[in-house]
Amino acid sequence: MRIKFFTTGGTIDKIYFDAKSEFEVGPPQVLEVINEANITFEYEIESILRKDSLDMTDADRELIRQRVQAEPCPRVVITHGTDTMVKTARALGGIAGKSIVLTGSMQPARFRTTDAVFNIGAAIGAVQTVASGVYIVMNGRVFDPSRTRKNPE
Amino acid sequence: MRIKFFTTGGTIDKIYFDAKSEFEVGPPQVLEVINEANITFEYEIESILRKDSLDMTDADRELIRQRVQAEPCPRVVITHGTDTMVKTARALGGIAGKSIVLTGSMQPARFRTTDAVFNIGAAIGAVQTVASGVYIVMNGRVFDPSRTRKNPE
Amino acid sequence: MRIKFFTTGGTIDKIYFDAKSEFEVGPPQVLEVINEANITFEYEIESILRKDSLDMTDADRELIRQRVQAEPCPRVVITHGTDTMVKTARALGGIAGKSIVLTGSMQPARFRTTDAVFNIGAAIGAVQTVASGVYIVMNGRVFDPSRTRKNPE
Amino acid sequence: MRIKFFTTGGTIDKIYFDAKSEFEVGPPQVLEVINEANITFEYEIESILRKDSLDMTDADRELIRQRVQAEPCPRVVITHGTDTMVKTARALGGIAGKSIVLTGSMQPARFRTTDAVFNIGAAIGAVQTVASGVYIVMNGRVFDPSRTRKNPE
Numbered sequence: 001m002r003i004k005f006f007t008t009g010g011t012i013d014k015i016y017f018d019a020k021s022e023f024e025v026g027p028p029q030v031l032e033v034i035n036e037a038n039i040t041f042e043y044e045i046e047s048i049l050r051k052d053s054l055d056m057t058d059a060d061r062e063l064i065r066q067r068v069q070a071e072p073c074p075r076v077v078i079t080h081g082t083d084t085m086v087k088t089a090r091a092l093g094g095i096a097g098k099s100i101v102l103t104g105s106m107q108p109a110r111f112r113t114t115d116a117v118f119n120i121g122a123a124i125g126a127v128q129t130v131a132s133g134v135y136i137v138m139n140g141r142v143f144d145p146s147r148t149r150k151n152p153e
Numbered sequence: 154m155r156i157k158f159f160t161t162g163g164t165i166d167k168i169y170f171d172a173k174s175e176f177e178v179g180p181p182q183v184l185e186v187i188n189e190a191n192i193t194f195e196y197e198i199e200s201i202l203r204k205d206s207l208d209m210t211d212a213d214r215e216l217i218r219q220r221v222q223a224e225p226c227p228r229v230v231i232t233h234g235t236d237t238m239v240k241t242a243r244a245l246g247g248i249a250g251k252s253i254v255l256t257g258s259m260q261p262a263r264f265r266t267t268d269a270v271f272n273i274g275a276a277i278g279a280v281q282t283v284a285s286g287v288y289i290v291m292n293g294r295v296f297d298p299s300r301t302r303k304n305p306e
Numbered sequence: 307m308r309i310k311f312f313t314t315g316g317t318i319d320k321i322y323f324d325a326k327s328e329f330e331v332g333p334p335q336v337l338e339v340i341n342e343a344n345i346t347f348e349y350e351i352e353s354i355l356r357k358d359s360l361d362m363t364d365a366d367r368e369l370i371r372q373r374v375q376a377e378p379c380p381r382v383v384i385t386h387g388t389d390t391m392v393k394t395a396r397a398l399g400g401i402a403g404k405s406i407v408l409t410g411s412m413q414p415a416r417f418r419t420t421d422a423v424f425n426i427g428a429a430i431g432a433v434q435t436v437a438s439g440v441y442i443v444m445n446g447r448v449f450d451p452s453r454t455r456k457n458p459e
Numbered sequence: 460m461r462i463k464f465f466t467t468g469g470t471i472d473k474i475y476f477d478a479k480s481e482f483e484v485g486p487p488q489v490l491e492v493i494n495e496a497n498i499t500f501e502y503e504i505e506s507i508l509r510k511d512s513l514d515m516t517d518a519d520r521e522l523i524r525q526r527v528q529a530e531p532c533p534r535v536v537i538t539h540g541t542d543t544m545v546k547t548a549r550a551l552g553g554i555a556g557k558s559i560v561l562t563g564s565m566q567p568a569r570f571r572t573t574d575a576v577f578n579i580g581a582a583i584g585a586v587q588t589v590a591s592g593v594y595i596v597m598n599g600r601v602f603d604p605s606r607t608r609k610n611p612e
Contacts, residue, residue, distance in 0.1 A: 001294060016320065016329070016413060023322070023329040037271035038259060039293035106191060107322060112418040112571075118190035121274025124293050129282040140192035140277045141154060167475065169482070169566055176475070176482040260475060265418075265571040307600060343577035344565060345599035412497060424496035427580025430599045435588040446498035446583050447460060 001128060002042040004073035005030050008064060008088075009051040010081025012116045014108040025050040029109035030079055033120045041124075044073070053081025053088070053104075061091040069095050075127045076100045079120070085136055089145030092134045101127040102145075103137045115139075154281060155195040157226035158183050161217060161241075162204040163234025165269045167261040178203040182262035183232055186273045197226070206234025206241070206257075214244040222248050228280045229253045232273070238289055242298030245287045254280040255298075256290045268292075307434060308348040310379035311336050314370060314394075315357040316387025318422045320414040331356040335415035336385055339426045350379070359387025359394070359410075367397040375401050381433045382406045385426070391442055395451030398440045407433040408451075409443045421445075460587060461501040463532035464489050467523060467547075468510040469540025471575045473567040484509040488568035489538055492579045503532070512540025512547070512563075520550040528554050534586045535559045538579070544595055548604030551593045560586040561604075562596045574598075 007013065007028035015026030028047050048067055049060055068076055074097060080088055082104045089102050103123035109116035123137040136143040160166065160181035168179030181200050201220055202213055221229055227250060233241055235257045242255050256276035262269035276290040289296040313319065313334035321332030334353050354373055355366055374382055380403060386394055388410045395408050409429040415422035429443040442449040466472065466487035474485030487506050507526055508519055527535055533556060539547055541563045548561050562582040568575035582596040595602040 011322070014322065014329075016317070016417065023320075033271065034293065036266055037268045037293055041293050110418055111322065111416050112420075113189055113416070114418075115190045117270045118186065118274035121271035121293070122278030125275030125278030125280075125290055125295060126282050127278075128295055129279050137278055140187065140190055140194055140274070142278060142281055164475070167482075169470070169473065169570065176473075263570050263572065264475065265569055265573075267571075339577065340599065342572055343574045343599055347599055419495055421496045423576045424492065424580035427577035427599070428584030431581035431584030431586075431596055431601060432588050433584075434601055435585050443584055446493065446496055446500055446580070448584060448587055 002073055003075045003077055003127060004071050005043060005045040006067060006078045007047045008049040008080045010053050010104045012079050012105040012109050015110055030120055033117050053084040056084055061088050065092055068092060068100060074098050077123045077127050078102045080104045086145050089134050089136050097132055099127050099130050099132055100134045101137050155226055156228045156230055156280060157224050158196060158198040159220060159231045160200045161202040161233045163206050163257045165232050165258040165262050168263055183273055186262060186270050206237040209237055214241050218245055221245060221253060227251050230276045230280050231255045233257045239298050242287050242289050250285055252280050252283050252285055253287045254290050308379055309381045309383055309433060310377050311349060311351045312373060312384045313353045314355040314386045316359050316410045318385050318411040318415050321416055336426055339423050359390040362390055367394050371398055374398060374406060380404050383429045383433050384408045386410045392451050395440050395442050403438055405433050405436050405438055406440045407443050461532055462534045462536055462586060463530050464502060464504040465526060465537045466506045467508040467539045469512050469563045471538050471564040471568050474569055489579055492576050512543040515543055520547050524551055527551060527559060533557050536582045536586050537561045539563045545604050548593050548595050556591055558586050558589050558591055559593045560596050
């Protein structure tokens with residue numbers, strides 16, 4: 001079993017640069033999460049963007065769509081900022097023959113208390129069992145993005 | 154969406170009693186994991202046993218089977234020790250109309266480095282997307298227990 | 307034995323607000339650190355400022371000095387941003403009859419990997435054993451601020 | 460500034476072996492703690508024993524005493540089980556010209572919630588500021604072992 005991960009930035013990948021006293025989108029955290037989880041499937045991780053999802057443009061979404069469409073692996077997990085995850089999920093509609101799951105986190109993966117590890121686990125559990133299509137996995141739920149909005153609370 | 158969790162003990166629930174300088178099976182850790190994950194589904198957690206899975210008897214497995222069978226919720230996640238998880242999964246075969254996922258961890262949930270959070274996430278992602286039947290979720294994979302053995306490495 | 311903690315902000319207290327996708331100085335983290343450490347001394351925590359230390363003004367330093375001077379407890383620990391910790395320490399020079407220790411962290415206390423817990427521990431270990439005066443505790447060392455500069459590397 | 464660490468086992472170094480479903484005293488955790496704390500002093504770590512402190516014999520304490528006495532570094536931190544830490548501290552009485560601090564933890568260093576990092580920090584803060592002699596650092600306090608007993612609560 002093989003999973004392809006695409007990373008695009010978002011809260012999940014935020015790190016802290018002390019030299020600048022600022023948080024920025026850092027390297028993809030999904031690698032650390034799956035390393036610690038002692039996973040036994042094959043995988044590949046590819047970074048497409050490093051953006052807050054509020055800063056994503058239509059061109060960014062088109063780029064993500066092209067990469068996903070060109071990807072031969074039938075199981076795709078995309079880590080993404082939560083603010084516009086639904087919008088990106090909808091932009092991926094109609095790609096045939098692939099199970100595509102978007103996930104992210106409300107607290108950065110590097111935080112001691114974070115939903116990132118749980119969410120990536122849930123996305124991996126879902127991507128190998130759902131039918132083809134696009135899904136969002138957040139808060140322990142597998143959503144259909146055509147019926148989802150972000151609830152800021 | 155609603156999930157019923159049954160807990161039976163195992164490594165995932167091991168805690169440390171300093172007064173006795175010993176590790177023992179403690180209260181179910183799944184509650185802390187889902188609290189931190191900010192989950193939005195409904196759930197119930199029920200502790201059936203607090204045992205190392207090597208100590209589980211046929212009577213214990215019969216008890217687990219009865220509880221699962223009597224449970225009205227169609228989505229069941231069971232946390233369990235890894236050593237005999239496959240045996241218990243097989244003892245649950247043939248229960249109709251339910252998606253049943255067993256999971257656990259190699260390192261206790263209370264450890265700083267643990268696979269417990271990831272595994273519970275993966276189990277929750279899988280239990281709401283798989284067809285009826287019994288499954289094991291470990292190491293990021295959704296297994297059919299009729300073809301699984303524990304690999305001690 | 308009693309310790310008075312003053313908090314002023316800095317990296318150690320940075321938290322993440324998902325609603326705004328921004329890091330900000332949050333509530334003092336020293337309380338969580340000493341709670342988890344199972345400490346048995348008496349203490350009081352007082353928040354004076356919530357600032358990045360680069361934003362601290364001379365008026366802020368005068369305020370800190372007044373509070374420390376007015377404090378009856380002879381053992382004072384101040385959590386502070388690292389960038390201007392030396393400057394604030396020097397501004398506290400000449401307060402008689404008190405052991406004053408400034409500490410902070412390079413990574414926020416809420417991060418999974420952080421120097422905050424260790425540094426607060428070291429500050430507490432030092433403040434009850436040093437002679438009266440002002441000290442900086444960072445990187446496991448007890449410094450005399452009159453001979454210290456921040457090394458950004 | 461240089462510190463010599465001796466490790467003897469105890470709760471602080473307990474790890475979990477899944478293959479045996481047992482906790483055992485593992486390799487010294489002090490190295491991981493100081494690595495993460497980004498310390499800038501020089502140090503050496505030497506493992507003398509790997510024992511629960513309840514299992515320590517008079518011969519073990521004699522061995523620890525010999526090693527500490529032979530050690531040229533004037534700052535010594537010893538990690539030790541909490542149950543008989545006071546007894547070992549007393550067995551180190553009368554060694555001249557050295558600041559000796561014993562510490563340990565109630566929860567293993569590998570736990571997510573542990574007092575180990577804080578205690579090692581406190582021990583390091585104390586060892587470079589106390590007068591020569593033997594001290595215990597636990598619960599955020601620097602104790603004189605001649606007047607200390609373990610309180611199991």
